[in-house]
Amino acid sequence: MFKKVLVTGGAGFVASHIVDRLVNDNFEVTIIDNLTTGSEKNINKNACFYSVDIRNELDTLNDIFIKKRPDLLVHYAAQVNVVQSNERPIYDSQININGTINLVQFAQAHKVRKLIFASTGGALYGNCRQIPSPETSSFSPASAYAISKYAAEFYIRMMCEKSGVPWTIFRYSNVYGPRQRLASDGSVVPIFLQNAIESKKSTIYGNGNQTRDFIYIDDVVDSFMTVINENINGIFNIGTGIEVSINELHKMIGQLTNNKRRPIYRPERIGEVKRSALCIEKAMAVMDWKPKISLREGLSKILQANP
Ligand SMILES: NC(=O)c1ccc[n+]([C@@H]2O[C@H](COP(=O)([O-])OP(=O)(O)OC[C@H]3O[C@@H](n4cnc5c(N)ncnc54)[C@H](O)[C@@H]3O)[C@@H](O)[C@H]2O)c1
Incomplete structure (x- = not known):
């Protein structure tokens, strides 16, 4: 130990x-x-x-x-x-x-x-x-x-x-959660949350069908x-092994914050990964661990902490 x-x-x-x-x-x-x-x-x-x-x-x-x-x-x-x-x-x-x-x-x-x-x-x-x-x-x-x-x-x-x-x-x-910085690395969750709280429009690069594992x-x-x-x-x-598109994330944050503003679509950024999700079978088998918090729950927790 x-x-x-x-x-x-x-x-x-x-x-x-x-x-x-x-x-x-x-x-x-x-x-x-x-x-x-x-x-x-x-x-x-x-x-x-x-x-x-x-x-x-x-x-x-x-x-x-x-x-x-x-x-x-x-x-x-x-x-x-x-x-x-x-x-x-x-x-x-x-x-x-x-x-x-x-x-x-x-x-x-x-x-x-x-x-x-x-x-x-x-x-x-x-x-x-x-x-x-x-x-x-x-x-x-x-x-x-x-x-x-x-x-x-x-x-x-x-x-x-x-x-x-x-x-x-x-x-x-x-990874997302409290203390994640807005300006850091373009992390999409805090940016979308902040815009939704302030009733501002968010920008999505590309068509928003690109996926991430949050x-x-x-x-x-x-x-x-x-x-x-x-x-x-x-x-x-x-990770969670679950693919969520940027459009889905935007929609979920809109629902949770009651922000109905549609996103602005801009040209895709060069080099951006199209689909991403991690297979977590090894971690679940060897570590007897699995993620417990759904994206909706996690986003709600952040919003409760920062009303
Ligand atoms: N957040 C994610 O989604 C994610 C995903 C994959 C990997 N990671 C990895 O997790 C780790 C933490 O990431 P994070 O999101 O918390 O980023 P963060 O920027 O919040 O944390 C990085 C920390 O390193 C410190 N740091 C930077 N340069 C330093 C230096 N030269 N000397 C001493 N300290 C220095 C920064 O001040 C900061 O506190 C990183 O290694 C990152 O690559 C994060």
Whole structure:
């Protein structure tokens, strides 16, 4: 069992929810985040926070590992904006590849007992022929972000296997929930919700028939806790396996908010994945986990929290 957990990106959307659950379950949690997209508001008051850049503040990172002696490293800090990754691929790779290599080296040097990494399913599998896409799908990364996550996965696997550090890689679909930023990476759920609340029109790129697999943050946190409590290793898709079109999402949000404004359709964006849903059979079988919250329930929860 793990006691001391170091979480990178713990001021961001996904990892701040993981931190909250870890703190609640009495783990000793340390957060590393340079607050580029994360927010101080998300930082759990019972976690120890260090504002550090994983790319280059190596002496500070080393001191934190010496002082905190984590037995579990949870690496979720990343450049997550797909558009920005294509505009600034070197910046993206410095965080997502070099930053990951730095952390794996510290995990090895300080004898961390396990590493958990947040990867992406939708972006890695791209326009995969098999929907829902299993972990064995061929890769078809269509953005610099997907390539940097792909490379980071392979560095982790190679370096951890050589040094005997057990690892788990989660390949997430489209995670949504409270604390998701509007401006972040064009995340469609918070944008549509905000527009609907303000009775504004939303923009849909293409014909809106493109599909995504939306998973609520609480289901993501549950899968994370299963892996650490039962010490499960390997690569797992985490999603719902359900394809929802952007038109369907827009319609559902309209119904829940009573916003009858029709969307504005604009030309399709280059490189956008047409269909995406993750096969979660492996996670359900090995982890004895399954997503519990439907899209309608998840959206309602967000709206109740922000009336
Ligand atoms: N949200 C999703 O739908 C989704 C889907 C697939 C994968 N992921 C992965 O999950 C992880 C968390 O994503 P998120 O949606 O919470 O994004 P986020 O932007 O909210 O969180 C990322 C965090 O990393 C921090 N960070 C960025 N660069 C850093 C640096 N150089 N040094 C230290 N900290 C830095 C940011 O300040 C932020 O708090 C990422 O690794 C992302 O690739 C997310």
